[in-house]
Amino acid sequence: MAGRNDYPMGSVGKTYSQKSIQKRLEAFFIDNVGKIVTNEMLIQVARDPITGKDPENWHQRLSELRTDSGYTILSKRDRSYLAVGEYILISTQRRESAGKRVLPTKDTWQAVLGRAKNCCEWNDSGELCLLKDGEKDPIGGGTVKLTPDHVDPHSLNPNADPSDPTQWQALCGRHQVMKKNYWNSATGKVNTQAIIQAAPHDEKVLAYHLLCEYFGYEPQK
Ligand SMILES: [Zn+2]
Known part of the structure; x- marks a missing residue:
């Protein structure tokens, strides 16, 4: 099992000048694959490189890297050893994205x-x-x-x-x-797994106990 010590801290080593917040975040994550990156780094990268304007909705762009672009970006919801506001892109491999979207007129x-x-x-x-x-x-x-x-x-x-x-x-x-x-x-x-991943710690404990009961295991403290 990989633990926190297997992942070095990432860093913002350069200026990201891609046009969109999502593209800047993507490039930064790829530069720091396998490393722990923090909220502060992401905000710095998401900031408009020309105007210096603080990024709006950068958190949502991060979610879209997962849902739309298919990157597996882990957070505290996925790995208990990560702190709040820490993330890891484990590999640059992307899940197959959902099919082409039809839009209303x-x-x-x-x-x-x-x-x-x-x-x-x-x-x-x-x-x-x-x-x-x-x-x-x-x-x-x-x-x-x-x-x-x-x-x-x-x-x-x-x-x-x-x-x-x-x-x-x-x-x-x-x-x-x-x-x-x-x-x-x-x-x-x-998507039961996604729901459990996103659930707060207390809910995860309840789910854990429910599964232990289901499988007949003694819950570990
Ligand atoms: Zn709403």
């Missing part, structure tokens, strides 16, 4: 935004998100940006209709990531 998207009153339509068993487009995101930081999400996962309805507003919903960035992480659109199944 402009008119459809306008209809969806009208129905949604420009608010995130995420509905978690009756708990609504309702973050408004363009406003400050009180949880994730930065500005709320709504983007279209196909209501059914692709596998269940591969023929998404770009002109049917009822097939689309408006989601904020955090809930787009959440849906991609927790719902496997290739199989239409809930």
Whole structure:
């Protein structure tokens, strides 16, 4: 089993001038593959190299490196020996990304935004998100940006209709990531592993005890 001592600390050894935050973070992670990098380093790299402007939503760009670009970037959620705000890209190998995305037409998207009153339509068993487009995101930081999400996962309805507003919903960035992480659109199944990985420590302990009971093992302290 690899432990913390197997991974040296990374460092920001140069200026990253790629045009987008995501590209700068990607280049930095690749330069530091197999090393522990920190929030401070990521913010430094994500900062606009020309204006010096502090990065908005860099955390979300980091999530997209995992979900969209298919990199395996580990954090404290995945490895207990990492501290909060520490990450490791284990290898530059990428998981096969999800298939090409179909998007709604402009008119459809306008209809969806009208129905949604420009608010995130995420509905978690009756708990609504309702973050408004363009406003400050009180949880994730930065500005709320709504983007279209196909209501059914692709596998269940591969023929998404770009002109049917009822097939689309408006989601904020955090809930787009959440849906991609927790719902496997290739199989239409809930991604149990991703949910457990993302769960706080106390929830992981509960899951651990549940599994020990299931397998008939004595839980280790
Ligand atoms: Zn939301």
